[in-house]
Amino acid sequence: MTDELLVYGSYGYTGALVAQTAVDEGLSPVLAGRTAEKVERQATDLGLDHRVFSLQHPEVVERQVGEFSAVLNCAGPFSKTARPLYSACLNAGTDYLDITGEIDVLEAIAGRDREAEASDVTLLPAVGFDVVPTDCLAAYLHTELESATHLALAIDGLGTFSPGTAKSIVEGLSTPGAVRQDGQIRSVPAAWKTRRLDFGQGPKPAVTIPWGDVSSAFYTTGIPDIETYATVPEYAATVMRKTRPIAPLVGSTPVQSALKAAIDALVSGPTAEERAQSVSRVWGEVEDDEGNRFAARLRTPDTYDLTAQTAVESARRVVAGEVGSGFQTPASAFGPDYVLEFDGVEREDASEFSEVGMSVEE
Ligand SMILES: NC(=O)c1ccc[n+]([C@@H]2O[C@H](COP(=O)([O-])OP(=O)(O)OC[C@H]3O[C@@H](n4cnc5c(N)ncnc54)[C@H](OP(=O)(O)O)[C@@H]3O)[C@@H](O)[C@H]2O)c1
Numbered sequence: 001m002t003d004e005l006l007v008y009g010s011y012g013y014t015g016a017l018v019a020q021t022a023v024d025e026g027l028s029p030v031l032a033g034r035t036a037e038k039v040e041r042q043a044t045d046l047g048l049d050h051r052v053f054s055l056q057h058p059e060v061v062e063r064q065v066g067e068f069s070a071v072l073n074c075a076g077p078f079s080k081t082a083r084p085l086y087s088a089c090l091n092a093g094t095d096y097l098d099i100t101g102e103i104d105v106l107e108a109i110a111g112r113d114r115e116a117e118a119s120d121v122t123l124l125p126a127v128g129f130d131v132v133p134t135d136c137l138a139a140y141l142h143t144e145l146e147s148a149t150h151l152a153l154a155i156d157g158l159g160t161f162s163p164g165t166a167k168s169i170v171e172g173l174s175t176p177g178a179v180r181q182d183g184q185i186r187s188v189p190a191a192w193k194t195r196r197l198d199f200g201q202g203p204k205p206a207v208t209i210p211w212g213d214v215s216s217a218f219y220t221t222g223i224p225d226i227e228t229y230a231t232v233p234e235y236a237a238t239v240m241r242k243t244r245p246i247a248p249l250v251g252s253t254p255v256q257s258a259l260k261a262a263i264d265a266l267v268s269g270p271t272a273e274e275r276a277q278s279v280s281r282v283w284g285e286v287e288d289d290e291g292n293r294f295a296a297r298l299r300t301p302d303t304y305d306l307t308a309q310t311a312v313e314s315a316r317r318v319v320a321g322e323v324g325s326g327f328q329t330p331a332s333a334f335g336p337d338y339v340l341e342f343d344g345v346e347r348e349d350a351s352e353f354s355e356v357g358m359s360v361e362e
Pocket of ligand 1: 009011165
């Protein structure tokens with residue numbers, strides 16, 4: 001499949017898992033990134049071709065991506081990398097995928113839907129853990145309760161973070177939380193609501209976080225009210241609430257640079273052994289205006305391992321021409337059961353537990 005798929009940011013923590021998974025699956029993507037030494041070493045180790053280019057000059061990016069049927073962008077934070085790559089892809093007629101979970105990035109890509117349709121280009125962001133499992137669960141819940149007007153999704157067990165995830169979180173510290181109400185994305189304070197949710201092991205507290213589904217689940221399901229939650233230790237929820245007043249300070253360039261330098265020095269991401277032992281759980285519930293509810297849960301392997309699997313398989317299908325043009329979400333492209341095709345993913349209905357989903361507004 002040489003010259004069909006370009007993996008950009010292939011030597012970052014997650015990009016390296018994606019590149020290795022692609023090779024394990026019998027694919028031969030071309031590897032790319034902005035740092036010659038890193039991409040050359042990786043390409044030599046894996047026996048793959050490579051390209052070296054930064055995202056600073058649009059004409060260079062367009063020329064590079066134009067040689068491929070699809071680009072899978074693993075370079076984050078995507079607030080910096082997505083736009084140069086998907087804009088170049090739209091101009092060059094190349095399909096675009098990434099592993100973002102950033103709401104603003106997803107909204108910006110959704111805004112290019114018509115242009116992508118007109119150019120016969122597929123734009124399929126968020127093909128990692130954020131948002132494949134939650135997006136598929138949202139689509140499944142919607143098929144079970146088509147009259148749903150409210151959707152809540154939650155994650156338990158995000159585990160240890162990679163450097164890039166930690167940097168995306170640091171960028172997010174200065175921005176408020178987000179929910180969707182009446183179809184519009186609305187800023188809310190960090191850890192705005194707390195719910196006790198049953199992921200299959202008894203109720204646990206979870207707080208609102210700005211997960212990518214606040215954007216994507218709306219395009220998948222059309223449900224106008226969406227909240228996303230994650231379980232966090234009580235001390236972390238308290239920190240999220242107490243740091244609300246200093247958010248602008250945390251967002252200043254010197255503080256962001258210092259935090260990101262500390263991440264480069266201190267964070268290396270989970271080891272293969274840690275990933276092998278890690279499990280994540282996803283919970284979701286829909287409700288309609290009559291008070292009808294339906295809930296279900298997923299159990300998944302480690303978030304990074306699943307990201308590598310879903311990203312590679314999604315890119316393979318896009319290159320094979322199995323996905324229509326325009327903006328797509330994982331579930332709009334592949335259906336609600338897509339996530340069940342990956343080893344270690346299980347789904348069960350949980351309507352009998354939905355009464356523990358009590359909402360306590362802070
Ligand atoms: N959707 C999901 O579930 C999911 C899962 C895992 C990770 N992620 C996201 O994926 C991203 C990468 O995570 P990671 O852990 O792999 O990070 P990482 O180890 O820090 O690697 C980041 C990669 O991005 C490249 N990069 C960063 N900024 C760039 C820029 N402005 N121009 C070109 N290349 C740039 C880096 O290249 P250099 O080394 O040359 O700077 C490196 O290859 C993060 O945003 C993370 O949140 C999402």
